[in-house]
Structures are given as structure tokens and as C-alpha cells.
């Protein structure tokens with residue numbers, strides 16, 4: 001991969017990072033004590049505690065937000081790690097075999113860590 005290729009991937013990763021952060025900002029608040037730096041919003045807790053349905057709905061909503069926030073957070077961690085690899089000059093190298101990854105692999109997923117060949121989950 002040449003510098004121009006890496007630059008293209010970097011731009012894609014930065015755009016993805018901004019998108020993930022704005023999505024997270026909608027459902028979570030920044031929390032530096034957290035692994036990924038975000039915590040799902042509890043939302044407006046002014047529910048009628050006497051109304052069981054309302055309380056249950058509220059908990060469901062929080063649970064759902066937590067789930068989505070965790071997914072976004074994990075994606076964000078991967079994107080940030082890929083940007084770090086660009087900085088360190090190790091971007092595009094398969095973590096399993098240490099060889100350069102297929103360009104198509106990175107085109108499909110710019111934050112991939114492992115080559116298609118070695119990605120057996």
C-alpha cells in the first residue's frame with residue numbers, strides 16, 4: 001500500500017469516527033471512566049413509579065440504548081485502533097501473520113485487524 005492509499009483509508013476512518021461519535025452523542029453521554037469513554041443515557045427518569053408498565057418501558061429503553069451504545073463503542077474502539085496503527089506505521093498488517101492485508105479487505109472494512117485468509121471466527 002502506498003501513502004495515497006493509506007491517506008484514503010485514514011479519511012474514511014476519520015469520517016466513520018465522527019459518525020460513530022455523533023450517533024453515540026444521541027444516546028449516550030461521554031464518560032471517561034468507561035472503557036470506550038461513553039455511557040448510555042438513562043434518559044428522563046421522571047416516570048410514574050407506581051405505573052409498572054411505564055417503569056418496565058423505561059428499563060427496556062435504557063437496556064436498548066446500552067446495547068446500541070456498546071456496539072457503537074466497540075466500533076469506535078476499532079476505528080481508533082486503526083487510526084493509531086496508521087500513526088505507528090503498522091496499518092494494514094495482519095495481526096496473525098504479520099503480512100500486509102489484501103487491499104480489498106481494507107476497502108470492505110478499513111478497521112480490519114486480520115487478513116481474510118486468517119479470519120476464522
Ligand SMILES: [Zn+2]
Nearest residue numbers: 094097115118
Ligand atoms: Zn494473515
